[in-house]
Amino acid sequence: MTILLSGGLVVSGGDASISDVLIDGGRVALIGPDLPVEADEVIDCAGRWVGPGFVDLHVHLREPGQEWKEDIASGTRAAAAGGYTTVVAMPNTAPPIDAGHLARYVVDRGAEAGSARVLPAGCITLGRAGVGLAHFDDLREAGVHLFTDDGDAVADAGVLRRAMEYLGEIGAVVAQHAEDPGLARGGHMHEGAVSARLGLAGLPSLAEEAIVARDLLLVELTGCSYHVQHVSTAGAVALVAEAKQAGLPVTAEVAPHHVALDHTLVESMDPVAKMYPPLRTPGDVAALQQGLIDGTIDCVATDHAPHSAHEKDVPFEEAPRGIIGLETAAAVINTCVSLEPVTFFERMSVAPGAITGQRLGQLSVGGPADIVVFDPEAEWTPSAFVSRSANSPWLGRPLRGTVVATLYAGAVTHRKSSP
Amino acid sequence: MTDFLTTDGLERVRAEQLLDLAQGFVEVLERPVPKVPALRGKTVALLFFENSTRTRMSFEKAAKALSADTLNFSAGGSSLSKGESLKDTTMTIKAMGPHLMVVRHSAVGAPWRVSEWTGLPVVNAGDGAHQHPTQALLDALTARQRFGTVDGLRVAIVGDVRHSRVARSNVALFSTLGAAVTLVAPRTLLPADLDGWPVDVAHGIDDVLEDVDIVYLLRIQQERGGGEVFPSISEYVGRFGLTRERARRMKPEAVVMHPGPMNRGVEISPAVADGTRSLVTTQVGNGIAVRMAVLLDCLSSQAKSSIA
Numbered sequence: 001m002t003i004l005l006s007g008g009l010v011v012s013g014g015d016a017s018i019s020d021v022l023i024d025g026g027r028v029a030l031i032g033p034d035l036p037v038e039a040d041e042v043i044d045c046a047g048r049w050v051g052p053g054f055v056d057l058h059v060h061l062r063e064p065g066q067e068w069k070e071d072i073a074s075g076t077r078a079a080a081a082g083g084y085t086t087v088v089a090m091p092n093t094a095p096p097i098d099a100g101h102l103a104r105y106v107v108d109r110g111a112e113a114g115s116a117r118v119l120p121a122g123c124i125t126l127g128r129a130g131v132g133l134a135h136f137d138d139l140r141e142a143g144v145h146l147f148t149d150d151g152d153a154v155a156d157a158g159v160l161r162r163a164m165e166y167l168g169e170i171g172a173v174v175a176q177h178a179e180d181p182g183l184a185r186g187g188h189m190h191e192g193a194v195s196a197r198l199g200l201a202g203l204p205s206l207a208e209e210a211i212v213a214r215d216l217l218l219v220e221l222t223g224c225s226y227h228v229q230h231v232s233t234a235g236a237v238a239l240v241a242e243a244k245q246a247g248l249p250v251t252a253e254v255a256p257h258h259v260a261l262d263h264t265l266v267e268s269m270d271p272v273a274k275m276y277p278p279l280r281t282p283g284d285v286a287a288l289q290q291g292l293i294d295g296t297i298d299c300v301a302t303d304h305a306p307h308s309a310h311e312k313d314v315p316f317e318e319a320p321r322g323i324i325g326l327e328t329a330a331a332v333i334n335t336c337v338s339l340e341p342v343t344f345f346e347r348m349s350v351a352p353g354a355i356t357g358q359r360l361g362q363l364s365v366g367g368p369a370d371i372v373v374f375d376p377e378a379e380w381t382p383s384a385f386v387s388r389s390a391n392s393p394w395l396g397r398p399l400r401g402t403v404v405a406t407l408y409a410g411a412v413t414h415r416k417s418s419p
Numbered sequence: 420m421t422d423f424l425t426t427d428g429l430e431r432v433r434a435e436q437l438l439d440l441a442q443g444f445v446e447v448l449e450r451p452v453p454k455v456p457a458l459r460g461k462t463v464a465l466l467f468f469e470n471s472t473r474t475r476m477s478f479e480k481a482a483k484a485l486s487a488d489t490l491n492f493s494a495g496g497s498s499l500s501k502g503e504s505l506k507d508t509t510m511t512i513k514a515m516g517p518h519l520m521v522v523r524h525s526a527v528g529a530p531w532r533v534s535e536w537t538g539l540p541v542v543n544a545g546d547g548a549h550q551h552p553t554q555a556l557l558d559a560l561t562a563r564q565r566f567g568t569v570d571g572l573r574v575a576i577v578g579d580v581r582h583s584r585v586a587r588s589n590v591a592l593f594s595t596l597g598a599a600v601t602l603v604a605p606r607t608l609l610p611a612d613l614d615g616w617p618v619d620v621a622h623g624i625d626d627v628l629e630d631v632d633i634v635y636l637l638r639i640q641q642e643r644g645g646g647e648v649f650p651s652i653s654e655y656v657g658r659f660g661l662t663r664e665r666a667r668r669m670k671p672e673a674v675v676m677h678p679g680p681m682n683r684g685v686e687i688s689p690a691v692a693d694g695t696r697s698l699v700t701t702q703v704g705n706g707i708a709v710r711m712a713v714l715l716d717c718l719s720s721q722a723k724s725s726i727a
Contacts, residue, residue: 191612192614193614193615195611195612196611196613196614197427197587197610197615197616198527198528198549199527199547199549199550199584200527200547200548200549202611269527269528269531269532310504310506313504313506313532314504314505314506314526315524315526315527315528316527317528317547318505318526
């Protein structure tokens with residue numbers, strides 16, 4: 001089976017040029033202008049961007065344990081619809097992924113589903129309880145590269161230090177949900193003028209920045225690779241920039257909603273505006289956009305967090321945190337941040353692919369045919385989702401940029417239906 | 420038909436109209452038969468998802484004085500304790516045919532959700548630490564009766580502003596009506612960000628005592644003392660309590676108000692609570708008249724736009 005992606009703006013190896021891409025047997029066989037070849041299928045890519053499939057370092061697939069919200073099959077179908085070919089599944093499932101056999105279950109279910117590559121992240125602490133270390137070597141053997149207690153920070157600096165010492169030595173990455181539990185206690189939204197007016201307890205920016213600042217000292221001490229999850233404040237961006245300047249092994253991700261929306265959305269009191277970290281101020285949004293443009297922030301990660309309608313259809317304070325993001329991420333970034341095609345794929349695919357430890361997120365001859373065809377000009381308004389859940393603030397809001405086709409290992413996993 | 424959810428953004432002219440209407444009902448309530456047929460045939464559902472006695476009774480009395488029927492719901496012993504969702508409970512009660520819902524809930528924004536779900540006019544009887552708009556109206560009515568107008572009054576709101584829906588509603592309404600509001604509290608009991616609030620701030624009651632027309636005391640929840648927000652009740656009383664000695668230093672015509680229930684010996688000394696400056700029982704009486712005005716206004720078909 002051969003597929004020819006014809007005449008698109010092909011982004012590969014840091015360059016962008018009008019080219020064809022020939023796919024044969026799940027691999028990229030040829031890249032070049034006007035390839036004189038026949039193919040079983042030809043996809044016209046004129047006016048579109050053709051690049052490495054997106055890589056998402058932060059998704060909640062809810063399996064095992066909360067399959068009414070999402071499962072690995074439905075979540076990876078949503079990933080494919082959003083142009084993703086690799087997703088990293090967060091370990092805060094029920095039970096949490098703190099041992100090798102649990103990580104293997106996630107890998108196996110992902111392979112069965114077949115819509116995208118599923119890489120399991122592992123817990124830093126047993127049961128995400130923040131006390132004892134998870135089964136690091138066991139998890140590593142099952143394919144885990146990223147370790148996190150996502151949903152909560154590892155708050156105890158002594159525990160995190162030991163984890164960094166151990167994981168640094170075996171070449172893994174510690175990823176932190178940076179939220180000081182004392183400073184954030186009881187909070188439902190960003191602490192600021194809007195929370196004061198609504199009478200909602202706030203999560204101050206300091207809750208994030210205090211943890212990032214402390215953790216960077218531990219990185220300096222241990223040399224462990226450290227990844228800041230869903231950066232949300234201008235202060236945290238500045239801390240990451242400073243650490244990178246100092247040569248520390250630090251990376252950072254940002255969620256699409258944090259570069260697009262601010263805390264005034266909570267004035268609607270609609271739970272679709274509730275997530276942790278919370279939507280922050282317009283000044284934070286501007287700093288995050290700038291960080292994404294200049295590379296202080298390495299990549300976009302969705303923090304795709306499905307919840308059922310009945311769980312979100314409650315008062316704001318009682319609603320669970322999180323929104324889905326896989327199917328709208330590329331469009332939101334394309335709509336809200338002006339990125340050149342090469343930078344766009346750098347942040348969506350190449351950089352997060354490298355952080356997985358597997359050199360994913362590349363489009364090159366001989367490499368796996370994980371490819372997305374993206375139309376940066378097409379406008380659309382989300383009205384329904386492939387995900388099992390629909391908790392999205394983008395429902396009914398016009399966006400620019402659509403995923404025309406997604407290919408995972410040479411197989412078409414998503415095809416935009418013709419209008 | 421319209422909602423009455425917040426005093427934040429309530430137009431001054433609308434507020435004055437409601438106060439005028441309420442003043443008329445004050446006189447109705449003094450009649451031998453304190454009742455008018457304005458809402459005969461209408462049913463008002465009182466949905467109190469958070470415990471309340473005085474506010475629920477006040478709304479019930481207001482509805483009945485307008486000749487409306489009432490449906491009573493309170494959280495204790497209801498299906499909520501069996502895990503029914505707020506939406507299901509609300510829609511179940513809607514199916515019983517009320518024309519308006521009065522909602523109190525511990526979560527911010529719950530009355531807005533009920534309004535969306537049911538499409539019925541909803542009156543907010545208190546949502547979390549957000550709004551309690553009929554309390555603010557009754558306070559403004561009480562102040563207007565005493566001083567003739569709210570415009571130009573100096574008001575100190577003393578106590579746990581951070582956790583107080585009464586404070587938020589009163590700051591908005593009193594400043595809309597032309598009063599100058601000062602918040603008096605330790606920083607731990609103030610909202611973290613007062614940007615955009617039309618207020619001054621003082622960190623001790625002695626700083627404002629001799630200048631204000633109204634000292635408005637908020638209830639201090641005793642369990643907060645010794646916790647995270649202030650060191651002890653006695654230290655609170657030392658800096659913020661309205662003692663008899665302090666009350667003597669107020670302007671001759673100045674008054675004391677409190678939304679109740681009071682903690683005697685904490686934010687207010689017993690002598691002040693029962694003294695000549697205290698308008699506490701007047702506030703309670705005015706509550707019924709104000710709620711009559713709001714219920715009538717919300718159910719009146721002439722009202723074309725939302726009050727707020």
